[in-house]
Amino acid sequence: MSGAQAKPDIALRVEDLKVHFGGKKRFFSGYANTVHAVDGVSFEVPAGKTFGIVGESGSGKSTTALAILRLAPITSGKVVLGDTVISDLEKEELRSERSRFQIVFQDPYSSLDPRKRAGAIVREPLELMKIGTLKERDEKVAALFVQVGLRPEQQALFPHQFSGGQRQRLGLARALSTRPELIVCDEPVSALDVAIQAQILNLMADLQKQLGLTYLFISHDLGVVQHICDIVAVMYLGQIVEQADRVSLFTNPRHPYTKALLEAVPSVHQNKRNRRERIRLVGDPPSPINLPKGCRFASRCPVAEARCHQEAPPLLEKENGHQVACFLA
Amino acid sequence: MTAGPLLSVTDLVVDFKTRAGNARVLDHISLDVKEGEILGIVGESGCGKSMTALSIMGLVPNPPGKITSGSIKLGDQELVDMDIEALRKIRGKEIGMIFQEPMTSLNPVFTVGEQIAESVRLHENVGAKAAHARAVEMLKAVEIPEPEARAHAYPHQLSGGMRQRVMIAMALSCRPRVLIADEPTTALDTTVQAQIFDLLQNLQDETGTAIVLITHDMGAIAELADTVAVMYAGKIVEKGKVDRVLSHPDHPYTKGLIACVPHLSANPAAISERLMEIPGVVPALTDLGTGCAFAPRCSEVITKCRTDSPRLFETQPEHKAACWVAQKEMT
Amino acid sequence: MSDTMQPAQPEPEIQSTSPLREMVSMFMRNYAAVAGLVLLIAIVLFVFVGPLIHRTDPFEMVWAPFTFPGQEGFLLGTDYLGRDILAAMMVGGQVSMAIGLAAALVSVIIGVTVGAFAGYYGGVIEELLMRFTEFFQVLPTLLFSMVIVALFGASLLTVTLAIGVVSWTAVARVTRSEFLRIRELEYVAAARSGSARDLYLIFKVILPNALPPIVVQANLMVGSAILFEAALSFLGLSDPNVMSWGQVIGSNRPYILDAGFAVAIPGFAIFLTVLAISLVGDGLNDALNPKLRQR
Numbered sequence: 026m027s028g029a030q031a032k033p034d035i036a037l038r039v040e041d042l043k044v045h046f047g048g049k050k051r052f053f054s055g056y057a058n059t060v061h062a063v064d065g066v067s068f069e070v071p072a073g074k075t076f077g078i079v080g081e082s083g084s085g086k087s088t089t090a091l092a093i094l095r096l097a098p099i100t101s102g103k104v105v106l107g108d109t110v111i112s113d114l115e116k117e118e119l120r121s122e123r124s125r126f127q128i129v130f131q132d133p134y135s136s137l138d139p140r141k142r143a144g145a146i147v148r149e150p151l152e153l154m155k156i157g158t159l160k161e162r163d164e165k166v167a168a169l170f171v172q173v174g175l176r177p178e179q180q181a182l183f184p185h186q187f188s189g190g191q192r193q194r195l196g197l198a199r200a201l202s203t204r205p206e207l208i209v210c211d212e213p214v215s216a217l218d219v220a221i222q223a224q225i226l227n228l229m230a231d232l233q234k235q236l237g238l239t240y241l242f243i244s245h246d247l248g249v250v251q252h253i254c255d256i257v258a259v260m261y262l263g264q265i266v267e268q269a270d271r272v273s274l275f276t277n278p279r280h281p282y283t284k285a286l287l288e289a290v291p292s293v294h295q296n297k298r299n300r301r302e303r304i305r306l307v308g309d310p311p312s313p314i315n316l317p318k319g320c321r322f323a324s325r326c327p328v329a330e331a332r333c334h335q336e337a338p339p340l341l342e343k344e345n346g347h348q349v350a351c352f353l354a
Numbered sequence: 355m356t357a358g359p360l361l362s363v364t365d366l367v368v369d370f371k372t373r374a375g376n377a378r379v380l381d382h383i384s385l386d387v388k389e390g391e392i393l394g395i396v397g398e399s400g401c402g403k404s405m406t407a408l409s410i411m412g413l414v415p416n417p418p419g420k421i422t423s424g425s426i427k428l429g430d431q432e433l434v435d436m437d438i439e440a441l442r443k444i445r446g447k448e449i450g451m452i453f454q455e456p457m458t459s460l461n462p463v464f465t466v467g468e469q470i471a472e473s474v475r476l477h478e479n480v481g482a483k484a485a486h487a488r489a490v491e492m493l494k495a496v497e498i499p500e501p502e503a504r505a506h507a508y509p510h511q512l513s514g515g516m517r518q519r520v521m522i523a524m525a526l527s528c529r530p531r532v533l534i535a536d537e538p539t540t541a542l543d544t545t546v547q548a549q550i551f552d553l554l555q556n557l558q559d560e561t562g563t564a565i566v567l568i569t570h571d572m573g574a575i576a577e578l579a580d581t582v583a584v585m586y587a588g589k590i591v592e593k594g595k596v597d598r599v600l601s602h603p604d605h606p607y608t609k610g611l612i613a614c615v616p617h618l619s620a621n622p623a624a625i626s627e628r629l630m631e632i633p634g635v636v637p638a639l640t641d642l643g644t645g646c647a648f649a650p651r652c653s654e655v656i657t658k659c660r661t662d663s664p665r666l667f668e669t670q671p672e673h674k675a676a677c678w679v680a681q682k683e684m685t
Numbered sequence: 686m687s688d689t690m691q692p693a694q695p696e697p698e699i700q701s702t703s704p705l706r707e708m709v710s711m712f713m714r715n716y717a718a719v720a721g722l723v724l725l726i727a728i729v730l731f732v733f734v735g736p737l738i739h740r741t742d743p744f745e746m747v748w749a750p751f752t753f754p755g756q757e758g759f760l761l762g763t764d765y766l767g768r769d770i771l772a773a774m775m776v777g778g779q780v781s782m783a784i785g786l787a788a789a790l791v792s793v794i795i796g797v798t799v800g801a802f803a804g805y806y807g808g809v810i811e812e813l814l815m816r817f818t819e820f821f822q823v824l825p826t827l828l829f830s831m832v833i834v835a836l837f838g839a840s841l842l843t844v845t846l847a848i849g850v851v852s853w854t855a856v857a858r859v860t861r862s863e864f865l866r867i868r869e870l871e872y873v874a875a876a877r878s879g880s881a882r883d884l885y886l887i888f889k890v891i892l893p894n895a896l897p898p899i900v901v902q903a904n905l906m907v908g909s910a911i912l913f914e915a916a917l918s919f920l921g922l923s924d925p926n927v928m929s930w931g932q933v934i935g936s937n938r939p940y941i942l943d944a945g946f947a948v949a950i951p952g953f954a955i956f957l958t959v960l961a962i963s964l965v966g967d968g969l970n971d972a973l974n975p976k977l978r979q980r
């Protein structure tokens with residue numbers, strides 16, 4: 026499929042994306058050894074859908090998101106939005122394309138400039154990209170406030186005068202301001218209280234329906250991912266180990282890591298007694314600096330065989346769209 | 355179980371003086387924990403769950419905070435108004451505590467072995483060698499591989515999960531009767547969280563330590579706790595046996611907390627597109643009116659809720675809720 | 686239980702308090718800082734309004750030398766040339782303060798520019814700029830400024846520049862460390878994602894948030910610049926035709942045993958001014974520190 030024109034219904038295509046951090050000091054300062062944060066990730070996000078990337082810390086899910094947004098340096102690979110190869114764009118070209126992809130961050134406190142008023146924060150991308158006349162911008166910002174469930178009068182307030190949930194609404198309004206083709210949501214609800222999470226998730230779903238948005242949704246919370254995503258990719262140590270549509274992944278997980286992850290999620294449907302009967306992973310993920318030779322999950326895998334420690338299993342399609350990287354699946 | 359409660363909190367009131375006025379952060383909290391039992395305290399941030407833990411530890415920041423009234427009893431010892439020296443002996447020795455962020459709770463310039471040994475020597479009259487041996491033994495008990503070697507590691511050399519195990523080892527090193535765990539797994543990955551839960555459960559089975567588990571995660575309560583107290587705006591709004599409270603919540607806030615979280619479902623095809631919401635936000639503790647603090651967000655609210663604050667009453671044996679609607683349905 | 690469709694309920698009305706107003710109220714609750722501010726205002730009035738009332742030329746011989754303060758109608762006495770010290774304190778204060786402010790401004794401009802670019806770009810640019818900063822930092826500051834003044838002559842301009850050039854390194858280091866911290870925050874990435882250019886990020890996004898410690902540093906710089914000027918004057922390295930507090934001390938220095946007051950009075954004025962500035966700086970530091978403000 027490489028090289029071919031993107032199908033019209035594909036909003037984002039990522040091909041063999043690699044992000045390695047070396048000893049050089051830049052956006053992420055000083056590492057002595059090369060960190061294979063993202064190591065050969067490929068996927069496609071259909072327009073109007075929500076594509077979820079789930080994984081634990083160190084899986085590379087957030088770095089994948091930042092690399093797609095060109096906020097982290099891409100080592101190799103291709104990122105294609107619509108039919109523009111974003112990964113090749115240089116400074117000024119990239120700047121002019123930025124209106125097409127936006128981000129919603131995890132932390133509603135550090136993601137809003139404390140010295141700017143709420144209206145100015147939402148308006149900033151419009152100003153920077155010179156979209157519309159001054160009056161159009163005024164109207165647009167007021168409309169965005171209403172759209173995300175805030176009142177236009179609240180434009181005059183400063184971020185610290187909003188609650189966490191409201192701040193996340195502001196973050197969404199800012200991301201929506203340029204009418205982007207893709208919104209990358211990096212753990213957008215994990216810093217919020219549970220009752221507020223539901224409000225934001227519902228808002229995101231409503232906006233998607235109204236505006237036909239495409240989301241790339243990064244999360245560690247399987248419950249949230251199961252709720253909001255149409256397609257889900259599970260990442261482990263910089264690679265996708267399993268990818269399928271929501272129903273297929275959650276009813277029929279094939280990779281041992283996915284299975285273990287699902288088992289580990291505490292749920293109100295379980296209780297003290299049945300908790301003990303479940304399989305548990307031992308240990309922590311190995312570090313992304315010294316990667317093992319074979320399957321990256323082999324050291325923690327309950328079913329690993331000799332072969333798993335020798336060769337890395339490729340990500341293969343098992344049945345309509347359900348891809349797994351495991352010899353035993 | 356016939357044994358009396360090991361830790362008993364009765365009508366505890368804690369006030370904070372703030373610029374905006376007096377904030378009642380804990381309003382007549384009553385809790386009992388028996389030996390070998392896990393009590394879960396659940397609620398959103400600012401509901402007072404962490405303050406409950408700090409009160410039990412005698413660590414309410416003063417000023418601006420102050421225990422206004424009420425009692426905290428460990429066995430038959432009253433902890434409120436106990437003098438600082440006596441309290442210091444109990445803290446760590448009889449009541450241990452683990453925190454959310456194990457990195458900031460460990461001292462980066464000492465090895466983990468030294469830190470555990472130090473906490474042992476603080477409370478028990480043992481030599482350096484014996485204390486070190488205890489530290490290694492504790493590291494082994496919390497299932498850290500190669501405990502002898504790891505005792506010489508510094509906190510930054512360990513992973514998040516390992517550090518939380520070290521914290522647990524340190525908290526349990528003097529064999530406390532009560533362990534308070536304040537969001538012990540919130541900073542950890544899902545698979546590591548499951549390991550820590552197993553560990554806590556196993557340790558409790560062996561030692562019979564009573565555990566107070568403070569969390570925002572109803573799933574964690576379901577999996578680990580025997581009894582649960584749901585807190586909202588400084589009050590306990592519902593408490594009872596976990597199985598019962600989760601399957602038949604009586605307070606609308608508890609119902610909301612359970613329903614608004616997207617829990618993993620066995621049948622993902624049937625998931626509805628919208629989650630149930632609890633609208634609005636937690637009220638400021640400085641301007642709570644006379645009515646039920648949850649009334650402005652409640653979907654079942656009746657007139658009485660806006661004027662009178664409901665007290666906890668028994669809806670079932672060992673199951674209490676503070677809600678006028680639930681009370682009305684009973685009678 | 687019904688599925689509530691409404692978005693977040695309107696919250697109780699909060700008045701729009703800007704961070705600035707909050708800062709002012711925080712400052713006002715710090716009594717020492719307010720005292721410092723009052724003292725500073727008093728000194729400024731004395732220095733700038735005083736000469737309008739007390740019209741005596743500080744260079745003119747008006748009475749016998751070394752008249753003790755309070756005698757013969759001279760509130761602060763006369764110096765070794767029989768000049769009125771009160772007038773010298775007023776006019777000289779203007780110069781001392783002007784030099785203090787101007788020198789602080791020079792050091793802030795240099796320091797912020799160097800620190801901002803070093804902190805924002807990192808890498809080679811940071812290495813070079815910080816080595817450059819360290820070079821200035823290890824120079825013995827008094828000696829270096831003496832060299833500058835000796836080379837370019839003792840005028841107000843050279844003295845001001847000399848003080849500014851030797852004292853900007855602290856501002857640069859503070860600015861750089863703030864930039865290093867703030868550039869990693871998500872709102873910077875958000876602005877970048879909103880297609881902001883580097884200069885916009887540096888001056889419109891990061892710098893406003895980095896200002897608090899810089900403001901505090903700049904404020905303290907004013908005090909130390911006044912001291913610096915006094916030190917240069919004391920050593921005779923200032924423009925003899927311009928009256929300043931340091932100049933008064935310097936010119937009366939040989940007679941310190943006969944007429945200590947002529948040296949002590951300007952010394953005390955400098956002490957009071959620097960104290961007032963430090964108190965205000967402390968108050969600013971607390972008021973601008975968001976961690977303290979949250980309490």
